[in-house]
Amino acid sequence: MLDSPLQQLVCRMGQPVAGNPTQFMMQRAFAAAGLDWLYLTFEVCPENLSDAVRGMRAMEFQGANFTIPHKIAVIEHLDRLSETAALMGAVNCVYREDGQLVGDNTDGQAFVESLRNVTDPAGKKVVLLGAGGAARAIGVELGRAGVAELTIINRTPETGQTLVDLLIDHVHLSARLIPWKGQLAVPDGTDILVNATPIGLLDPDAPVPLDMKSVRPPMVVTDVILNPPDTWLLRQAAQRGCTTLNGLGMLVQQGVIAFRRWTGQDADPIVMREAVEEYLEI
Ligand code: NDP
Numbered sequence: 001m002l003d004s005p006l007q008q009l010v011c012r013m014g015q016p017v018a019g020n021p022t023q024f025m026m027q028r029a030f031a032a033a034g035l036d037w038l039y040l041t042f043e044v045c046p047e048n049l050s051d052a053v054r055g056m057r058a059m060e061f062q063g064a065n066f067t068i069p070h071k072i073a074v075i076e077h078l079d080r081l082s083e084t085a086a087l088m089g090a091v092n093c094v095y096r097e098d099g100q101l102v103g104d105n106t107d108g109q110a111f112v113e114s115l116r117n118v119t120d121p122a123g124k125k126v127v128l129l130g131a132g133g134a135a136r137a138i139g140v141e142l143g144r145a146g147v148a149e150l151t152i153i154n155r156t157p158e159t160g161q162t163l164v165d166l167l168i169d170h171v172h173l174s175a176r177l178i179p180w181k182g183q184l185a186v187p188d189g190t191d192i193l194v195n196a197t198p199i200g201l202l203d204p205d206a207p208v209p210l211d212m213k214s215v216r217p218p219m220v221v222t223d224v225i226l227n228p229p230d231t232w233l234l235r236q237a238a239q240r241g242c243t244t245l246n247g248l249g250m251l252v253q254q255g256v257i258a259f260r261r262w263t264g265q266d267a268d269p270i271v272m273r274e275a276v277e278e279y280l281e282i
Contacts, residue, residue, distance in 0.1 A: 009059065010262055011040040013052055014067035018043075019202070019227055021279035022065065025255050028275035029267040037062075037263070046073060053077040053101070063095040063262040065254075071133045078103040087170055088140055090133045092254070095261040106257045107134055107250075108141030111224065114249030115192070119220045122146035124191035129153050129180075129208070131163040134224050135196035139163055143171035150175045151187060185214040193237075195223045200231035208233045217241045226251050227280060248276055 012022055026039040044052045049070055054077075056064060066074045071090040075081065078091065079100035085091045091103035111134075115121055126147050128135055131154040139150060150173055154160030157179040167175040178184065186193055193215065200206045200223065210233075215221060221237035226247035234244045252272045259267035 005036075008035075008037045008262075009040065009061045010037065010063045010065075010258075011042055011056065011061060012065040012067065013042045013044040013049070013070060015043055015045055015069060017041050017067065020067075021226075021276045022251070022255065024279045025252070025272045025275040026259070029255065029259055029272050032268050032271040033259075033263070033265055035263060035265070044070070046070070049073055050077055057101060061096075063093070063258065065093055065258060066091055068133075075103060077101075084108075084140070087166075088133075088136050090136060092133075092137075093258050093261065095258075104261065105137050106254050108137035108139070110250045110253035110257060111138045111194075112141045112145050113253040113256075115220075115222060115245065117249060118222075118243055118245050119192065121192060123148050125149045125151075125187075125189055126192045126194065127151045127153060127186055127190045129193070129195045130197035131156075131160040132196070136163055136166070138194060138196055138224075139167050139173075139175075140171055143167055143173035143175075147192075148174065151178060151190075152176070153178045153180050153184060155180045180209070183209050183211045185211040186219070188214075190219055193219055193221045195221075195225070195231070195233050198225070200225045200228075200233060202227065204228045204230060205232055212236050212240065215240055215242060218243075220245065223247055224250060226276075229280065229282060248273070248280075251276060 023039050023041045030037040082104040085103045085105040088105045093104045093106045152160045160177040164175045164177045167173040199208050220243045222245040223231045223234050224247045225231050229246040238244050255272050256267045
């Protein structure tokens, strides 16, 4: 046993990080693949982010996931960014390449992979609620997936306009902003509605301020919230006959992409999905 190889380490850093199934899901995926890897979760406050990344580098972690509030702040501590992360200006997945720490963003790709289970976004008219980190990633990847038109609805118009400009200038997408005031109606002709705000996080009864009469079939309604997976918006949309999609598939797809980046192997998404459902007791 003295010469047995060291266990490989990966981790997740954020604040707060409790209540997220990622560690449980990744450990199950490593075990299913027969890999002796360890995934740890660290509560790291913004003041300690620099030291935490230095520690990760010194201890030769193979990679990490970064979540709220570190997705932008971590960039200055990395060696380089993927083209996607540079465009989005945010990192959620770091991997080691030739001794360097490389920042990538898999939020959008994971969302689109999950969405394809219910509909192909190509040629569709999409409404995206929110313009934060998740929305930026989703907007860029929906553009790459060939959506016909993207409408951003955001509470703070300046933030929304920044995303619209990014999509027009760098993704060459037809995009526009509707400032979010009061009970907004979803525009006629919308094929896909995406909630990329935290409304509903840890509160299954938090209403999304929309005129729900405007949410009707054949609209596909999706939510990035994963805990609870059955948000108020999704329940309302399902009652109205819409096809719905929760945030669990996005979480699993992010794990699948990170697993491949870190280990060079493919993960089993079924094992990961079952782990997430077991963790959330659904
Ligand atoms: P950010 O803080 O970067 O952005 C939040 C966005 O939501 C902003 O546009 C903000 O608007 C808007 N918003 C927040 N509160 C309200 C409100 N009460 N009413 C209207 N708009 C509101 O967060 P992220 O984009 O990083 O994360 C958003 C959600 O996505 C989180 O719940 C996170 O857990 C989830 N997520 C899920 C993933 C998954 O795998 N399923 C992956 C990544 C994220 P404004 O600009 O006005 O502040």
